[in-house]
Amino acid sequence: MKTEQQHSHKASQILWRLLKENRKFVSWWFVLLVFTLVTTLLISSIPLVVKEIIDQALLKNNTALLFQLLCLLFSIYLVHILLEGVKTYIQTLVGQRAVAIFRLRLFRKILSLPAAFYDRHPTGDILNRMEGDINVVDFLTSRLLFLSFSQIMMMMYSLGMMAYLDWRLFLVSAVLFPTVYAVQMYFGKKIKQKTLQLRTFASGIFTATQESIIGIRFIQEMGRRLFVGTRYIKSLRSVIRQQLHLARFSVFASAAMSGNVIFMLLISYGLGGYFVTQDLLTLGTLIAFNTYIEKLYSSLTVASTYWIEMQRAAASVERLYWLLDQPSLSRDGQRLERLQGHIVFRDVSFHYEGKQQTLEDITFDIQPATTTAIVGASGSGKSTLLSLIMGHYPVAKGNIFIDGIPLSSLSLTSLRKKIGVVSQQPFFFLATIRENLQLVKREATDEELYEVLEEVGLGGWVKELPNGLDTMVGERGLQLSGGQRQKLALSRVILQNPDIIILDEATAFLDNLSEEQIKRLLRSRFFGKTIVMVAHRLSMVREADQVIMIENGRICAQGTHEYLFATSLSYQALWKDEVSAFT
Ligand SMILES: Nc1ncnc2c1ncn2[C@@H]1O[C@H](COP(=O)(O)OP(=O)(O)OP(=O)(O)O)[C@@H](O)[C@H]1O
Ligand SMILES: [Mg+2]
Structure with missing residues (x-):
């Protein structure tokens, strides 16, 4: 019983918050209230007219009065219909606007939630809230209160009339x-x-x-x-x-x-x-009295369903507020106009929520304008390390510095604009090639787009497509091959022109020829930028100024490729197959 009370208390709090946040509609609500009052009074007065028809017109054979009363009845209906029509229109206006505003707030929220949130909560659940639960906002902001109000008024009116009649x-x-x-x-x-x-x-x-x-x-x-x-x-x-x-x-x-x-x-x-x-008692009074009894009960029934509806709707709104109240990524912090690209990790440890340590005591120094390769077995923590550079997760221990400033005091949104990423699964919107590229540079011309596509080796392919740059890439880019997706992501990074470039196995799907093109890119387009890449191929690792090898979340070797090859057994073991294939 207690929990029930607590629940309903909570429901009223939630509804109050919803109304408060939508207070810009208060003048519309006032209009709706007046309309509701008038329509309820009109409809509730019909039994009284019927009583007069029976007692004064029918039983006293007064046809003139009968005609007048019938005209009155008809006018009541007419005005009622008119008012109801206008009311419905206003309700739709208020309800749909309230929904749109709420939707927009939720949409902004989901764009601003940190990666850790999405690790914990399945997409289906979030979608369900945004698409299913949202509909009650319409009902709550435009209808429910007035519906309940009119039913309660109807009940009071019926009770009053019953007492008055007999x-x-x-x-x-x-x-x-x-x-x-x-x-x-x-x-x-x-x-x-x-x-x-x-x-x-x-x-x-x-x-x-x-x-x-x-x-x-x-x-x-x-x-x-x-x-x-x-x-x-x-x-x-x-x-x-x-x-x-x-x-x-x-x-x-x-x-x-x-x-x-x-x-x-x-x-x-x-x-x-x-x-x-x-x-x-007159016959007309008895009939009117019983009509009010029926009205009273139908209002009671309807009001009790609204009460239930309100509880249910409050539960839905609570689910919406839960999402809306999740902490967003902070936009505050120092903004950097340009990055030098100096990345320092000092004793950094990290674990995903509810999991054991993924990275432990990671310390390294990446100098500006150098290329660093990160190598290691699958699941050793390479991608995790890259996502820490972008600030996707707060670290448990240690410090990360970008250009000498702690990552935690930088504005993440401004930092990420300066970092270009080609991830293991690059993302594309359900849009054309042009739109997907212009995301990072709105004013890019077709010549510019073809130029970057040419540089990654996609130029010829796109030119030959019947729709060229206007070809759709399919949902999540699924109409492209794995290699095409990576090349397109690379060309997007070239357009973006960031200061730090992060490549997570950007050449995994590419053939040797394409790999040559990427290497050329590293030496020309990306020259002077800080590049951090996860690589599985020896030929790519050779391009790097320094190599960091990770084993089970710890750095096990660090230095130039030649140095590591000469000194580290596990590093040699990593390339054993590739080296023997060449010799
Ligand atoms: N979002 C996540 N939530 C929880 N655990 C994760 C998450 N992403 C990765 N992990 C775990 O963290 C560990 C390191 O994963 P990571 O993706 O960094 O490996 P990796 O070195 O990039 O591997 P690969 O070479 O296969 O890409 C793995 O054990 C993985 O199961
Ligand atoms: Mg990975």
Whole structure:
């Protein structure tokens, strides 16, 4: 019980925050409130007109009055429809704007979250929040409050009119209100629980679909379709089962709830009918009274579903705020206009969250305008070391200095603009070759683009494409070959013209000819820049001024290639196969 209260307290806090953040819509809310007030009053006054029709017009054979009252009734409907139309338009305007603003804030947030966040949280979950949960913002900022408000008003109005029409009948009904309320609340809560369960099952389908699309090649190659299909069918089954269960329960619940109304109406018609026969009550009053009873209960039912809806929506908004409140990468810190490219690691240790030490006591000094090769077995921590240079993760121990300034006091956003990266899996947008290149230099002309493409050995290929620079590269660049992707990423770095260049196995997919081109690049275009590259090929390592060898997260050898080859056994072992292949 306590947690329930705490939860609802929390829900109100969350909703309050949402309203506060959307306070720019407050004048629209005021307009909506007035509209709601007027439409509710209009619709609630209809039984009174009907009462007059029966008592004054029909029972007294007054056709002139009947006509007037019917005209009044018609005008009420007309004005009501008009107001509702305008209200709906304003609601859409407010709701959709609020959603768009919230979306934009979330989008900015996901762009600013650190790499460590994405290591911990699966993409599906983030997408689910941004695409699924966001929709309640529309409902909450434009509808829910006014809907609830109008239902509560309707209830108050109905109660007031019942008391006004006949206080004896009102007192008898009043005794029964608490039980009716209890029944309504009980079933409401049950339906909420069951709906939530249904959503959990439904998200199972979502996950199964998403995973299957991403892993489609593996699934088809391995012939695992059967396995995936079975899992999918299982999720479908549980959803259907839960839906049927919910349907059965809803029938039962609505029977119980409408049973309430019928019970009340029976009592009211019984007692009220007796009053009418005794001339203690007019027929029109009795009919109006019972209409208000029905209105009261329908409002109560609707209001209780809104209450449940509000709880559910608050849970969704909480999920959105969770994402929005994640700490962003800091934009503060010293900005450097140009980097010399002096990189120093001093006793740096690092581990990924919840994992054991990945890098331990790393100390090295990379002088400006030199080329450094990082070598080591797979999983030894080479890529991790590169991501530390870019400040993707804070280090646990030790210090990193760029141009003599601690990395922690530099503005990371400004630092990264000065670093060019070709990673193991370079990223491209679902856009054309031109757009993907112009990302780093908006004003680059076609000649300039072809020039850099030529330098990495892609010029001829792009020229021969039917659409040339306007060729789409496919999602994540998947329509390109591995080598083309790396070359394109390289050309992007040339355009970017950074001060430090980081190459993570940039030649892994390239043939010997392309490798020659890259080497030429290192000597010409990238001359005078600080280059840090992870390399698996001896020919690339030979280009470096110094080599750092990593073994299980520690530096095991450091120096020029010739020096290491002459002194380090493990370094010799690293090249054993390649050297014997040449000799
Ligand atoms: N985002 C991550 N979260 C947790 N652990 C990670 C993450 N990335 C890498 N690791 C782990 O850290 C260790 C070092 O990985 P890293 O990618 O630096 O190796 P590498 O030397 O670049 O290997 P390779 O030559 O295969 O690219 C590995 O054991 C890996 O499992
Ligand atoms: Mg790596």
